[in-house]
Amino acid sequence: MSDADNDLVVFPGAFDLDVALQADSNLTLQAELHQQKKPFVILDDHDQSLRNSGCLLIESGNRLQLLQPDQVWVSQAGKGYGKFVNELPDGPVRDSLAGFPPLRALTEIGRGIIETGSLAALDELQKTVVRGSFVVLRSDAGQVSLASIQRLRGYDRAFETVKGSLRSMAGPHHGLETVFGALFPNVEQYQAKPTIHFGKLEPASEAATEIIRTFIAVARKNEAGVIADIDTEFLHDYRVSLRRVRSVLSLFKGVFSDQETAELKRIFSDLMSPTGRLRDLDVYLLERESYFKLVPPSLHAGLGKMFDQFETERAREQKKLSRRFRSASYDQSMKELAAQFDDPTRLEFGQNADLGAYKYACSLIWKRYRKVCKLARSIDPETPDEAVHELRIHCKKLRYLMEFFAQLFDAKAFKTIIKPLKRLQDNLGAFNDCSVQQDALLAFAVQQSSSSGQVDANLGLSVGGLIAILNQRQQAERERVVSNFQHFDSPDIRELFRILFQTPGD
Amino acid sequence: MKIIACYSNKGGVGKTATSVNLAYACAQAGMRVLLCDLDPQGASGFYLRVKPSKKLTEARFFEDVKRFTKSIRASDFKNLDVLPANMTYRDFDVFLSRMRNKRSRLKKALKSVGGDYDVIVLDCPPNFSTLSENIFKAADTIVVPVIPSTLSERTFDQLVGFFDEHKLPKKKLRAFFSMVQRRKKLHVETIAAMRKQYRKRFMSTSIPFSADIERMGLYRAPVVTYASRSVAGLAYRELFKELKKGLDSKR
Ligand SMILES: Nc1ncnc2c1ncn2[C@@H]1O[C@H](COP(=O)(O)OP(=O)(O)OP(=O)(O)O)[C@@H](O)[C@H]1O
Numbered sequence: 004m005s006d007a008d009n010d011l012v013v014f015p016g017a018f019d020l021d022v023a024l025q026a027d028s029n030l031t032l033q034a035e036l037h038q039q040k041k042p043f044v045i046l047d048d049h050d051q052s053l054r055n056s057g058c059l060l061i062e063s064g065n066r067l068q069l070l071q072p073d074q075v076w077v078s079q080a081g082k083g084y085g086k087f088v089n090e091l092p093d094g095p096v097r098d099s100l101a102g103f104p105p106l107r108a109l110t111e112i113g114r115g116i117i118e119t120g121s122l123a124a125l126d127e128l129q130k131t132v133v134r135g136s137f138v139v140l141r142s143d144a145g146q147v148s149l150a151s152i153q154r155l156r157g158y159d160r161a162f163e164t165v166k167g168s169l170r171s172m173a174g175p176h177h178g179l180e181t182v183f184g185a186l187f188p189n190v191e192q193y194q195a196k197p198t199i200h201f202g203k204l205e206p207a208s209e210a211a212t213e214i215i216r217t218f219i220a221v222a223r224k225n226e227a228g229v230i231a232d233i234d235t236e237f238l239h240d241y242r243v244s245l246r247r248v249r250s251v252l253s254l255f256k257g258v259f260s261d262q263e264t265a266e267l268k269r270i271f272s273d274l275m276s277p278t279g280r281l282r283d284l285d286v287y288l289l290e291r292e293s294y295f296k297l298v299p300p301s302l303h304a305g306l307g308k309m310f311d312q313f314e315t316e317r318a319r320e321q322k323k324l325s326r327r328f329r330s331a332s333y334d335q336s337m338k339e340l341a342a343q344f345d346d347p348t349r350l351e352f353g354q355n356a357d358l359g360a361y362k363y364a365c366s367l368i369w370k371r372y373r374k375v376c377k378l379a380r381s382i383d384p385e386t387p388d389e390a391v392h393e394l395r396i397h398c399k400k401l402r403y404l405m406e407f408f409a410q411l412f413d414a415k416a417f418k419t420i421i422k423p424l425k426r427l428q429d430n431l432g433a434f435n436d437c438s439v440q441q442d443a444l445l446a447f448a449v450q451q452s453s454s455s456g457q458v459d460a461n462l463g464l465s466v467g468g469l470i471a472i473l474n475q476r477q478q479a480e481r482e483r484v485v486s487n488f489q490h491f492d493s494p495d496i497r498e499l500f501r502i503l504f505q506t507p508g509d
Numbered sequence: 510m511k512i513i514a515c516y517s518n519k520g521g522v523g524k525t526a527t528s529v530n531l532a533y534a535c536a537q538a539g540m541r542v543l544l545c546d547l548d549p550q551g552a553s554g555f556y557l558r559v560k561p562s563k564k565l566t567e568a569r570f571f572e573d574v575k576r577f578t579k580s581i582r583a584s585d586f587k588n589l590d591v592l593p594a595n596m597t598y599r600d601f602d603v604f605l606s607r608m609r610n611k612r613s614r615l616k617k618a619l620k621s622v623g624g625d626y627d628v629i630v631l632d633c634p635p636n637f638s639t640l641s642e643n644i645f646k647a648a649d650t651i652v653v654p655v656i657p658s659t660l661s662e663r664t665f666d667q668l669v670g671f672f673d674e675h676k677l678p679k680k681k682l683r684a685f686f687s688m689v690q691r692r693k694k695l696h697v698e699t700i701a702a703m704r705k706q707y708r709k710r711f712m713s714t715s716i717p718f719s720a721d722i723e724r725m726g727l728y729r730a731p732v733v734t735y736a737s738r739s740v741a742g743l744a745y746r747e748l749f750k751e752l753k754k755g756l757d758s759k760r
């Protein structure tokens with residue numbers, strides 16, 4: 004069978020049982036309602052990973068139904084709201100969601116009322132020649148019907164007839180976007196890294212304001228998820244957005260006046276600081292399983308104690324931050340900040356404000372690239388760890404700069420550069436994580452010790468064991484840095500950097 | 510893959526009724542089943558509402574595997590497909606040997622369209638003499654309905670005689686009493702006598718004479734789908750179980 008064996012037709016409105024089949028066909032279409040009106044919710048993560056990959060996940064009652072990109076429905080018992088995919092009960096829906104982001108939980112995109120039923124096209128012998136099902140979804144905004152039909156072996160012509168009839172009845176409505184458009188027209192698509200629009204000749208000041216404005220908005224879109232404590236990625240995205248703003252402030256030298264830069268830096272650093280501890284605790288808790296795997300079972304008791312304490316402290320921190328996010332004063336100050344970047348007359352600019360964005364981008368990226376190379380080439384086994392940490396920071400700044408200005412450059416060339424850069428960054432990130440975690444474990448042990456410096460034996464042993472292993476890992480990561488940099492420092496990539504960013508004056 | 514042939518050297522004994530209900534029972538048990546209607550009248554196709562497909566010219570039929578796979582039809586029941594009557598005996602002979610050969614293009618083609626059948630049920634037409642011997646060789650099991658009457662006794666003797674003569678494995682023969690009427694003295698006596706004479710050839714399950722089975726022509730569906738708790742429905746289910754046990758133990 005050459006064509007698809009399934010077809011999905013989406014049409015606005017209720018499912019009309021009087022589908023007019025092609026005049027010359029002797030088929031009759033029968034629809035049978037199986038499930039009367041029941042509430043449903045559409046589930047997805049904050050990034051709408053399912054929607055973006057052409058899937059639709061419906062929870063109604065104790066049932067999960069997933070429409071897959073190949074237009075085939077699978078369903079299983081269970082509820083999904085607030086769960087991670089690996090927390091779903093075993094079943095075909097869970098199996099189909101194997102590629103879903105592991106750190107993201109399912110949350111509600113919208114809700115309404117659902118009706119489901121079966122479809123069958125019968126020939127004159129009352130033999131079923133096409134099988135199918137339909138789903139009618141209603142929300143406050145509208146309703147939409149999904150009919151899916153399935154080709155039965157040996158009945159290709161009937162399948163084509165029914166498919167043609169359904170499609171002509173549906174008109175030009177195709178795919179899942181019709182479903183979202185009809186039911187939830189006001190649900191926005193969240194993007195953690197939206198494309199920022201400005202032209203090559205626009206002044207650097209406008210590029211900077213645009214970037215900052217964009218990321219303030221992205222940060223704000225994550226507040227509700229932090230308050231509801233859906234998954235750890237909300238806070239992570241919130242912090243990354245603010246970090247991007249801060250890097251604009253520190254990298255775009257001379258775009259804002261010195262005084263304005265200092266003032267803004269203070270404001271954004273004040274926004275970041277109440278989130279730090281919660282993020283640290285999230286990271287530790289996400290690592291829980293891997294920590295347990297690192298040390299022998301004899302040391303598990305101490306680890307258990309440590310994670311219990313982290314858990315308690317995390318609950319406290321989460322409550323605190325959630326209270327902050329809900330407060331009127333926080334909302335007020337965020338609105339104020341956003342308004343300031345909406346209206347550039349309220350900002351004080353510096354001597355570089357009027358440089359063209361493209362030229363400015365080239366010089367910033369080129370300079371940062373040179374710094375990365377200079378530092379990386381100096382690293383050998385004797386170099387102190389500090390240099391490796393510094394390299395990580397430079398790489399990160401380089402990456403941010405490239406991302407901010409990506410739309411001004413050739414996308415393919417950027418992809419070629421980013422790939423080895425990302426590999427190097429992952430390596431440096433792992434190196435840094437090991438180091439940060441050792442410090443944190445040590446601090447934890449100190450905090451747990453009595454005034455005379457005594458620590459609970461179990462705890463001390465576990466923490467000691469972990470630190471030893473993390474230190475080994477850190478060294479192993481460090482050893483990989485040189486080769487990963489060499490990969491990034493290939494003649495091809497060097498050439499690309501020169502072509503893209505080096506300007507005659509440099 | 511197993512091939513089950515419903516065969517009798519006598520007409521009107523219940524071969525088609527058995528093929529359809531057995532094939533359905535296999536499918537219900539989760540096996541993927543292809544029911545081949547070998548009767549040019551399209552008897553089992555009729556019961557499953559599958560129209561006989563257009564006669565395909567012999568020569569091109571097996572040149573083009575696709576044309577063969579295309580003539581298979583899904584039934585209204587899960588796991589049960591039907592090959593409507595359309596083959597000449599010679600075609601059918603080729604078909605059987607290719608189905609037996611795991612590496613044949615036909616098998617591969619079927620596999621690629623999800624037709625990796627666990628069981629093939631053959632509804633043999635009456636007077637199916639030309640190919641009988643090939644069927645006996647190809648099938649794993651030959652299910653023989655026997656109406657307990659004097660005439661049937663004689664035809665069954667002939668069948669067993671044929672197996673002896675041609676040194677065919679008699680173990681394949683799994684007969685059962687069909688259209689049994691307990692009230693008829695002749696039936697009861699014939700059953701007792703034949704069970705004694707052919708102790709190993711007869712299955713213990715019998716299919717009673719039943720109005721529910723006659724009604725298959727009306728409903729055009731397997732018995733249990735419209736008379737789920739009927740004696741006849743239960744009897745076919747038992748027959749399936751007994752057959753399956755035999756097939757499983759052979760492996
Ligand atoms: N157990 C039964 N009780 C009552 N009627 C039956 C029973 N089995 C079959 N019949 C009826 O007897 C007739 C012949 O049955 P069937 O067609 O199954 O036999 P057959 O062996 O396939 O015949 P043929 O040799 O013509 O292919 C049909 O009308 C069928 O409905």
Ligand SMILES: [Mg+2]
Pocket residue numbers: 524525526548552632633634635
């Ligand atoms: Mg027959």
